[in-house]
Amino acid sequence: MKQDSGTGPIIVFDAQCILCSANAQFVLRHDRARRFRLASMQNEAGAVLYRRFGIDPAAPETLIVVDGDAMLRDSDAILAIYAGLGWPWKVAVILRLVPRFIRDPFYRFIARNRYRIFGRREACWVPPKDFADRVL
Incomplete structure (x- = not known):
């Protein structure tokens, strides 16, 4: 994805999902x-x-x-995030070799069952103050 006039891409995630919040913390x-x-x-x-x-x-x-007017979802969004983190996380882009018709159903299964598999927070995850400038 292109960078949006210096402000960068925005990841929209479920702050009540334990897996999603852990991924957000990992990104930060x-x-x-x-x-x-x-x-x-x-x-x-x-x-x-x-x-x-x-x-x-x-x-x-x-x-x-x-990112601006562009939006990625499902496995494409995850792969874009890890590619954007640089090395060594960027190596995850090799999963783009797996066709989307295989990647996305797996992603959607996890997404649909995220609370059952990983749990749900009673309240939304709140980032530490040192990351406040990166959370909308």
Whole structure:
């Protein structure tokens, strides 16, 4: 994905999902270039982005990466995130060799069952103050 006028792509994720929150924390820790910003689907900024791309923020089955007018979802979004983190995480892009018709059903199964498999927080995850400038 292209970089959006210096502000960077926005990852919209489920802050109540334990897996999704862990991934958001991972991105904040390993994004040394400070490329990505985060928005939870539970806050207004994230909900607006979901609606903009035709996704119901009350019942999403994907995280999205928004960069200007472009949006990635499902396995493409995950692979773009890891590619954007640089080495060694960038090696995950090798999974692009797996056709999307195989990757996406696996992704969607995990997404649909994320609370059952990984659990759900009672309250949304809140990032530490030192990352406040990267969370919308």
